Amino acid sequence: KLPRPYTLPFKVPPVIKPVRSDATTDYYHIAQRTGVAEILPGVKTPVFGYEGISPGPTIRATRGREVVLRMTNELPARHPRWGYEAWTSCHLHGSASLPQYDGYASDITRPGQVKTYRYPNTQDARTLWYHDHGVHHTAENAYMGLAAQYHLVDPLEQSLPIPKGDYEAPLILTDKIFNSNGEFIYDDNGHSGLYGDVILVNGVPWPLMKVEQRKYRFRVLNASLARGFRLQLSTRDPMTVIGTDGGLMVRPQTTAQLRLGMAERYEIVIDFAKYKPGQRVELRNLGVKNSVDYDNTGKIMAFEVTGPAKSLADNAVSDPDGLLNPQAPAMDLAPAMAVQKRKLEVERKNGQWVISGTTWADVVKSDYRKVVAKPKLDTVEQWEIVNKSGGWFHPVHIHLVDFKIIERNGKAPFNYELGPKDVVYVGENETVKVLARFGPHKGRYMIHCHNLPHEDHDMMTQFEVVGDSE
Numbered sequence: 001k002l003p004r005p006y007t008l009p010f011k012v013p014p015v016i017k018p019v020r021s022d023a024t025t026d027y028y029h030i031a032q033r034t035g036v037a038e039i040l041p042g043v044k045t046p047v048f049g050y051e052g053i054s055p056g057p058t059i060r061a062t063r064g065r066e067v068v069l070r071m072t073n074e075l076p077a078r079h080p081r082w083g084y085e086a087w088t089s090c091h092l093h094g095s096a097s098l099p100q101y102d103g104y105a106s107d108i109t110r111p112g113q114v115k116t117y118r119y120p121n122t123q124d125a126r127t128l129w130y131h132d133h134g135v136h137h138t139a140e141n142a143y144m145g146l147a148a149q150y151h152l153v154d155p156l157e158q159s160l161p162i163p164k165g166d167y168e169a170p171l172i173l174t175d176k177i178f179n180s181n182g183e184f185i186y187d188d189n190g191h192s193g194l195y196g197d198v199i200l201v202n203g204v205p206w207p208l209m210k211v212e213q214r215k216y217r218f219r220v221l222n223a224s225l226a227r228g229f230r231l232q233l234s235t236r237d238p239m240t241v242i243g244t245d246g247g248l249m250v251r252p253q254t255t256a257q258l259r260l261g262m263a264e265r266y267e268i269v270i271d272f273a274k275y276k277p278g279q280r281v282e283l284r285n286l287g288v289k290n291s292v293d294y295d296n297t298g299k300i301m302a303f304e305v306t307g308p309a310k311s312l313a314d315n316a317v318s319d320p321d322g323l324l325n326p327q328a329p330a331m332d333l334a335p336a337m338a339v340q341k342r343k344l345e346v347e348r349k350n351g352q353w354v355i356s357g358t359t360w361a362d363v364v365k366s367d368y369r370k371v372v373a374k375p376k377l378d379t380v381e382q383w384e385i386v387n388k389s390g391g392w393f394h395p396v397h398i399h400l401v402d403f404k405i406i407e408r409n410g411k412a413p414f415n416y417e418l419g420p421k422d423v424v425y426v427g428e429n430e431t432v433k434v435l436a437r438f439g440p441h442k443g444r445y446m447i448h449c450h451n452l453p454h455e456d457h458d459m460m461t462q463f464e465v466v467g468d469s470e
């Protein structure tokens with residue numbers, strides 16, 4: 001009784017309004033609670049959602065205005081079927097938040113408790129997402145639905161002639177497994193990964209979106225637990241990548257295929273101008289190595305062209321110079337600026353996922369003092385991340401910073417990953433090198449694999465940004 005692909009209408013999550021605003025700040029209240037979603041037609045699925053919906057409401061923030069978010073955990077004390085205590089921690093992924101507001105995994109909010117987060121919004125315009133990070137249950141909580149987008153906009157980005165408004169949409173990709181009652185099944189194959197047979201876009205299985213003959217901008221987010229995607233249009237026409245995790249690229253890049261690991265965001269522009277009214281263009285998933293595929297996991301969604309565009313405003317992919325974001329701070333980094341080089345090894349050891357030999361349990365045991373690196377505030381470092389785990393890929397996320405990928409297996413990175421990043425796809429036996437400037441805050445921040453069953457068991461550690469004398 002799964003729906004046929006491309007029969008359900010595309011939809012986007014609602015944008016949440018602040019409860020109040022003052023001269024500097026927008027205040028939001030969000031409750032984490034259970035909800036009922038109709039994901040499969042006529043079937044009720046229990047979810048955990050921000051405001052009870054999944055994906056949660058989009059927060060639209062403006063650069064220079066702080067967001068204060070009061071997050072209430074109204075979840076049941078224990079997950080009704082899986083039994084764990086439904087504690088949470090909210091992480092705004094892509095934000096340089098202070099440590100106490102970063103959704104530190106062990107800084108949990110138990111059912112019935114409240115925590116207020118502050119987000120500075122001083123970075124460049126970008127697509128962020130907020131999702132659960134509660135220690136050992138991040139995967140179940142996110143899978144149950146605690147994930148949503150957060151758009152940071154700024155005047156530079158708003159002034160560019162790139163598609164906006166009706167011509168811009170999130171594409172939040174997840175995969176699920178349902179039981180015959182319509183409930184989610186959680187099976188992470190011994191903590192190696194969960195691979196659903198149903199692909200959702202913004203919570204809808206394989207939706208169909210009506211589009212006009214013009215360009216559209218999509219904020220693509222892979223919010224799956226373990227599924228990597230390789231996107232391709234059925235026409236094999238190129239897509240234009242205009243943004244990466246940390247915001248707009250300096251120069252847009254075209255590609256016919258886009259590999260997207262968990263937590264990566266790519267802003268892509270697809271031009272539907274040359275397709276005929278009535279024509280369908282599919283967005284397909286060619287799959288990645290060591291994933292588990294089912295009949296329809298090669299399909300994501302389809303676009304159906306309605307006719308001529310009602311408006312051709314902002315129908316471009318860059319400004320007239322061909323540059324989008326010449327000032328992207330993370331791009332202003334060169335290997336010669338690095339004052340320190342480090343190596344992180346991700347692997348499977350003694351039945352555990354580890355980063356440079358350590359796990360989150362080691363961090364906990366040290367009373368949260370153990371760190372794998374102590375970069376000095378405002379200095380640049382070069383980190384080499386080596387995947388020694390054989391048949392697994394690991395999207396490695398470094399909190400706090402935007403980084404620049406400078407090398408993938410001794411060669412140039414893919415053209416679409418040349419923008420500012422905070423997650424890097426470290427494929428099977430791959431080695432990548434990244435450069436980052438460590439700041440703007442001191443403190444301890446997590447580094448982990450964004451395969452969430454890996455993260456929970458226990459592929460997560462931390463670094464500490466320290467002052468000069470420390």
Ligand code: C2O
Pocket residue numbers: 091093131133263397399446448450
């Ligand atoms: Cu998107 Cu530490 O997470």
Ligand code: CU
Pocket residue numbers: 353393394395449450451454455459
């Ligand atoms: Cu991993």
